[in-house]
Amino acid sequence: MPSRTRTHHSSLSDPFAAALQPPADETPAARQARVAAEAEQQRVSDRIDDDLRRERAERKRRAKREVRVLLLGQSESGKSTVLKNFRLKYAPNQWKAELRAWRAVVQLNLIQNVLTLLDVMHDRLLLPDSSPDALPPPPTMSFCDGDGDARASLDSTATATAARAVVLTPLHQVLHMRLSPLRAVEADLRRRLGAGDPEFAFANGEDGALGGAGALERRGAAGREFSVRGWIGALGLAGGADGGDGEGGGGGGEKRERVGEGEEGREGKVDAATEILATVCDDIVALWEDPGLRELLRARGLRIEDRPGFFLSDTARITSRDYVPSDNDVVRARLRTLGVQEWRIRLEHDEQFGSEWVIYDVGGARSMRHAWLPFFDAVNAIIFLAPISCFDERLAEDPAVNRLEDSLLLWRAIVSSKLLGKTTLIVFLNKCDLLKRKLQSGIMVNKHLISFGARQNEVGVVVKCASPPSPSPQPKGGVESAMLMCVLGWACVDLKEKFKDILRADASEPRTTYLYATSVTDTKATAATLNIVRDGIIREHLKHAEFV
Ligand SMILES: Nc1nc2c(ncn2[C@@H]2O[C@H](COP(=O)(O)OP(=O)(O)OP(=O)(O)O)[C@@H](O)[C@H]2O)c(=O)[nH]1
Ligand SMILES: [Mg+2]
Numbered sequence: 001m002p003s004r005t006r007t008h009h010s011s012l013s014d015p016f017a018a019a020l021q022p023p024a025d026e027t028p029a030a031r032q033a034r035v036a037a038e039a040e041q042q043r044v045s046d047r048i049d050d051d052l053r054r055e056r057a058e059r060k061r062r063a064k065r066e067v068r069v070l071l072l073g074q075s076e077s078g079k080s081t082v083l084k085n086f087r088l089k090y091a092p093n094q095w096k097a098e099l100r101a102w103r104a105v106v107q108l109n110l111i112q113n114v115l116t117l118l119d120v121m122h123d124r125l126l127l128p129d130s131s132p133d134a135l136p137p138p139p140t141m142s143f144c145d146g147d148g149d150a151r152a153s154l155d156s157t158a159t160a161t162a163a164r165a166v167v168l169t170p171l172h173q174v175l176h177m178r179l180s181p182l183r184a185v186e187a188d189l190r191r192r193l194g195a196g197d198p199e200f201a202f203a204n205g206e207d208g209a210l211g212g213a214g215a216l217e218r219r220g221a222a223g224r225e226f227s228v229r230g231w232i233g234a235l236g237l238a239g240g241a242d243g244g245d246g247e248g249g250g251g252g253g254e255k256r257e258r259v260g261e262g263e264e265g266r267e268g269k270v271d272a273a274t275e276i277l278a279t280v281c282d283d284i285v286a287l288w289e290d291p292g293l294r295e296l297l298r299a300r301g302l303r304i305e306d307r308p309g310f311f312l313s314d315t316a317r318i319t320s321r322d323y324v325p326s327d328n329d330v331v332r333a334r335l336r337t338l339g340v341q342e343w344r345i346r347l348e349h350d351e352q353f354g355s356e357w358v359i360y361d362v363g364g365a366r367s368m369r370h371a372w373l374p375f376f377d378a379v380n381a382i383i384f385l386a387p388i389s390c391f392d393e394r395l396a397e398d399p400a401v402n403r404l405e406d407s408l409l410l411w412r413a414i415v416s417s418k419l420l421g422k423t424t425l426i427v428f429l430n431k432c433d434l435l436k437r438k439l440q441s442g443i444m445v446n447k448h449l450i451s452f453g454a455r456q457n458e459v460g461v462v463v464k465c466a467s468p469p470s471p472s473p474q475p476k477g478g479v480e481s482a483m484l485m486c487v488l489g490w491a492c493v494d495l496k497e498k499f500k501d502i503l504r505a506d507a508s509e510p511r512t513t514y515l516y517a518t519s520v521t522d523t524k525a526t527a528a529t530l531n532i533v534r535d536g537i538i539r540e541h542l543k544h545a546e547f548v
Helices: 002-013 015-020 028-065 079-090 092-126 149-164 170-179 182-193 215-219 231-235 262-267 272-289 291-299 312-318 327-332 366-371 373-378 388-392 403-416 432-440 450-455 459-464 478-506 523-544
Strands: 066-072 226-228 340-346 356-362 381-387 424-430 513-517
Touching: 066 079, 066 373, 066 523, 079 092, 079 327, 079 340, 079 356, 079 381, 079 523, 092 170, 092 182, 092 231, 092 272, 092 291, 092 312, 092 327, 170 272, 182 272, 272 291, 272 312, 327 523, 356 366, 366 373, 381 388, 381 403, 381 523, 388 403, 388 432, 403 424, 403 478, 424 478, 424 523, 478 513, 513 523
Parallel strands: 066 356, 066 381, 381 424, 424 513
Antiparallel strands: 340 356
């Protein structure tokens, strides 16, 4: 056995090879067993190599099939809401399976609505004779625009005076007292949804999001906002490989109990939050329908019904013991995003190319925007959300900045980015429903947006449009409604132009860009828009991949 002898000799200078050598006195039977074992080891090793090769090839195939989309826009622009719409439309079975898990979030939103009302009353009940200065600004999430500090302070003085004129009664005191236990329920729900977990955080100004806010503001809706790094973790959803849907950015951490099931799921009984909510249902309804409180809200310029996560109109339904959130409840529920969440969505009933989508949902607050950059060169398309209803609001993180101006600045940064030169850009001019409501209440766009100054004197144009030129049909509701449609149309058309102007002036490369006026809480209309968007993205993707 010359070769063996040779190997044996070479092993003298190689301690590792020496260790692997068969003993010099190996018997034929032992040799046979050894050779068989080595062959088996080789077979296993080859199988592992094959598996890895197959996995790599599958990953490559998948990457070709995958469509990657990045959702961008300031906080509260509607990014997560678009993601929800996408899942509702294209992964309906998984969506349905998760509805129940959203119950705690909707309950938390409702309780936060109630606590905001209690805070508004609290100051009034505590300070019946206080001076106007003692009253803090209204607890809106974003700041209403003023024409500078002096004007703002005049406004707040007038607001405080009007609020002081509202009389609260002992009934308000009783309701306040009866509903106060909801503070503990709120804390409990927050804990169940992830408080104390380093992966989760509250928006209590940790990122400067509430800078410059007054005391009530800090206690108000914004201060209460709840943030999560990932729904799957917060809601205790199964997610991941089986469902073809999971989260990357926020992954890890222990699996919490399924909050949607809570104690009920484990023990067949109703959980504490649900039980307490059921017992205070009538008090919540009484408080929300109370004329005195409504007057106080009006006096303080607080339109809580326009705030994200508003559920007071659905109190009876949500506080029932067997409440399961509807599609629309989940779409309207507010859960602020932290960091970047990666969602893998396998489109149900769709086997063709483009059946796998990876959607990145990011936190939109200023302090989180640095985390967007690493995803720029990895996506086929960006859906940019610009909430156009916020023309009269200022950024929570920087009250000096108008929210609409911030969106325009963000848009400019995106179109001028060289990294995004080949990326399909889609803009959703979002929250058109809220814009319509604001215009209906008499607020004018050009009063708040400096860059719309040129339009300031063109209200006449709107008035002239009161009788729409034929052949446009007269909208239902007569001249007033026609005027409103005109204002809305004018604002949208003008804003669309504004976004296009920026694209023309600042784009790093010329490219197709799609702009849509949306209200993404309207799931039916959004489903139709998403279909068009999906087809457009796939077409662009195929073009770049040189498949067509
Ligand atoms: N009325 C109305 N509300 C909307 C619309 N789009 C989003 N919302 C609501 O606005 C709130 C904020 O939406 P999100 O999707 O959470 O906003 P986001 O951009 O993900 O915000 P961050 O996670 O903070 O970056 C939610 O309560 C939504 O239901 C819209 O078109 N109309
Ligand atoms: Mg979000």
